[in-house]
Amino acid sequence: MQTKIIDILKFLVIAFCGTPILAQTTESIQKHVEYLASEPLAGRFPGTPGDSLAADYIKNHFAAHSLLPFDSLYYQYFEIKTGVEIGSKNTLTSHKNAFTLFRDFMPLSISAEGKFEAGIFDFNFDSLPDGIIPPGVEKKWLVVEIADYFPTTREFMRWATKASKANATGIIFITSSDTHFSTELSSPLPGSTTSKIETKNGTVIYSQHPKSGMSRMILSRGLVRSDIPLLLVTQKSWEENKKNRIKNNLKSIEVSAFIEINPINRRTHNVIGVVKGSERPDEYIVVGAHYDHLGYGGPESGSRVPEQYAIHYGADDNASGTATVLGLATRIASKPLPVSVIFVAFGAEELGLIGSQYMARNLFVDKNKIKAMFNYDMVGRMEKNQLNIGGVKTATDFQTIIDTLPTVLSITTSPFGSGPSDHSSFNSEEIPVLYFNTGIHTDYHTPADAPAKINFPGILSVLDYSEILLRTISLPQANLTYNKTEATDSQHGSKSALKVTLGIIPDVTGGDNTGLVIMGVNPSGVAHRAQLLKGDKIVNIDGTPIKNVYDYMDKLQQIKPKQVAHITVIREGQEKVFLLQF
Numbered sequence: 181m182q183t184k185i186i187d188i189l190k191f192l193v194i195a196f197c198g199t200p201i202l203a204q205t206t207e208s209i210q211k212h213v214e215y216l217a218s219e220p221l222a223g224r225f226p227g228t229p230g231d232s233l234a235a236d237y238i239k240n241h242f243a244a245h246s247l248l249p250f251d252s253l254y255y256q257y258f259e260i261k262t263g264v265e266i267g268s269k270n271t272l273t274s275h276k277n278a279f280t281l282f283r284d285f286m287p288l289s290i291s292a293e294g295k296f297e298a299g300i301f302d303f304n305f306d307s308l309p310d311g312i313i314p315p316g317v318e319k320k321w322l323v324v325e326i327a328d329y330f331p332t333t334r335e336f337m338r339w340a341t342k343a344s345k346a347n348a349t350g351i352i353f354i355t356s357s358d359t360h361f362s363t364e365l366s367s368p369l370p371g372s373t374t375s376k377i378e379t380k381n382g383t384v385i386y387s388q389h390p391k392s393g394m395s396r397m398i399l400s401r402g403l404v405r406s407d408i409p410l411l412l413v414t415q416k417s418w419e420e421n422k423k424n425r426i427k428n429n430l431k432s433i434e435v436s437a438f439i440e441i442n443p444i445n446r447r448t449h450n451v452i453g454v455v456k457g458s459e460r461p462d463e464y465i466v467v468g469a470h471y472d473h474l475g476y477g478g479p480e481s482g483s484r485v486p487e488q489y490a491i492h493y494g495a496d497d498n499a500s501g502t503a504t505v506l507g508l509a510t511r512i513a514s515k516p517l518p519v520s521v522i523f524v525a526f527g528a529e530e531l532g533l534i535g536s537q538y539m540a541r542n543l544f545v546d547k548n549k550i551k552a553m554f555n556y557d558m559v560g561r562m563e564k565n566q567l568n569i570g571g572v573k574t575a576t577d578f579q580t581i582i583d584t585l586p587t588v589l590s591i592t593t594s595p596f597g598s599g600p601s602d603h604s605s606f607n608s609e610e611i612p613v614l615y616f617n618t619g620i621h622t623d624y625h626t627p628a629d630a631p632a633k634i635n636f637p638g639i640l641s642v643l644d645y646s647e648i649l650l651r652t653i654s655l656p657q658a659n660l661t662y663n664k665t666e667a668t669d670s671q672h673g674s675k676s677a678l679k680v681t682l683g684i685i686p687d688v689t690g691g692d693n694t695g696l697v698i699m700g701v702n703p704s705g706v707a708h709r710a711q712l713l714k715g716d717k718i719v720n721i722d723g724t725p726i727k728n729v730y731d732y733m734d735k736l737q738q739i740k741p742k743q744v745a746h747i748t749v750i751r752e753g754q755e756k757v758f759l760l761q762f
Contacts, residue, residue: 225475227446247453469501470529500560562638
């Protein structure tokens with residue numbers, strides 16, 4: 181049977197290869213990439229003016245080539261939390277000495293909110309990474325000097341959890357670096373409604389309110405909160421406060437803080453256009469790529485150089501993928517497939533696949549009528565004609581078709597349908613997926629990912645290959661029955677070595693900080709054997725509350741192979757407890 185399929189495909193592929201394809205040049209691809217990765221779009225952070233400019237550009241391209249709109253505006257809107265705003269109401273005092281917000285101190289964006297007052301307990305930083313919290317910290321501020329080291333969010337969360345269990349009031353981190361503090365307001369940022377403040381180490385983004393004063397905007401991928409307050413204080417101001425205490429002969433030290441951190445809620449969109457099929461218009465293929473990126477970067481943004489507040493252009497990630505989708509839309513609109521094609525530019529991928537998850541859960545067509553989903557993410561740095569395709573085992577004939585197609589490209593395949601990009605959202609809905617990329621590079625998630633480094637002929641070769649592949653899988657002879665493929669926690673969460681895995685795809689976006697939602701379950705994993713389901717929210721593992729992915733990964737590090745554990749989940753509003761063995 182498989183030999184017969186191959187013979188049919190070979191015959192049809194030869195026919196397709198002889199079909200004139202709408203002329204398309206590297207210049208048209210370059211035009212798309214250079215606009216999307218230009219300075220006025222300011223890194224296309226979700227919910228910003230630059231994000232809207234990118235969406236309008238994509239919409240106008242769809243309309244110009246007569247793609248049918250998802251609605252009258254081509255937009256599928258959804259709400260997102262893009263970070264937090266630290267306002268001017270935040271205060272820190274020690275006796276009569278007041279610290280100045282943004283110059284002397286600042287609450288971390290993951291800090292607990294409220295009023296706090298307690299004495300202090302000086303602590304050696306060297307013991308903190310080991311998780312050693314000594315007795316005597318109960319109802320006191322833990323004061324830790326971190327010099328010029330700036331911990332990751334996961335480190336801050338782990339230490340906060342340890343200190344909270346020891347009943348500490350909060351943690352004050354004393355830093356010798358002024359990277360995160362600044363004093364002088366500068367000009368508005370391009371593509372943004374905010375302003376910037378220059379420091380000698382970079383740029384910090386602020387907003388100036390006429391009545392309420394200055395606030396700091398911290399844009400981040402996912403929102404989590406610790407159980408206790410976390411403050412960053414400059415070493416200079418802390419030393420000055422200490423001198424004043426000695427001068428005034430104050431033996432006891434009381435520190436008071438008021439912390440208020442407001443989430444930033446914004447609206448963004450997927451951009452969707454449809455080309456109707458010529459023979460079976462009620463069957464569909466989804467072709468997508470995310471168009472958003474990291475904006476100006478900064479801590480918690482996902483930038484690999486978080487100390488640099490500069491435009492992260494995102495030429496490869498993912499103007500290249502978006503340009504590929506625009507090119508395919510142009511060609512398919514000129515010569516439609518037998519089936520309909522839904523072209524989509526996803527929003528808010530960098531915040532945790534939010535746009536693709538929203539679309540996959542709010543489909544405007546019958547899910548069972550979607551034959552496949554193609555995802556393009558970072559296809560702009562091709563070397564030696566190398567193209568990577570993931571998800572080849574998610575449909576019965578994917579591997580056979582890919583092996584059969586003639587191409588000058590060197591194709592490397594992976595079976596898995598899960599992974600850190602938008603195809604994972606559709607794989608979770610049991611839709612066959614293919615994920616195209618040309619590999620990671622040192623400019624990934626840095627300001628250096630610019631158009632000048634893009635291999636435009638390489639993108640064109642991906643586009644050419646993809647068109648033939650699309651036309652081939654749209655044939656009725658192609659068996660695209662969905663197959664589950666293995667997914668593990670380590671593919672989606674921390675890259676730290678874990679002795680055990682639960683076998684789930686966790687929601688890494690942060691959610692509402694009340695648990696960890698399961699996005700998918702590995703059919704051969706522990707979670708599947710314990711009858712955990714997609715959509716369950718994990719809230720406790722063996723007595724440890726699980727509020728987010730950080731709590732989850734830390735708990736897994738404590739568990740040994742073969743260990744038996746209780747796991748508590750919320751399923752359809754009801755709490756359920758499962759017993760499982762790792």
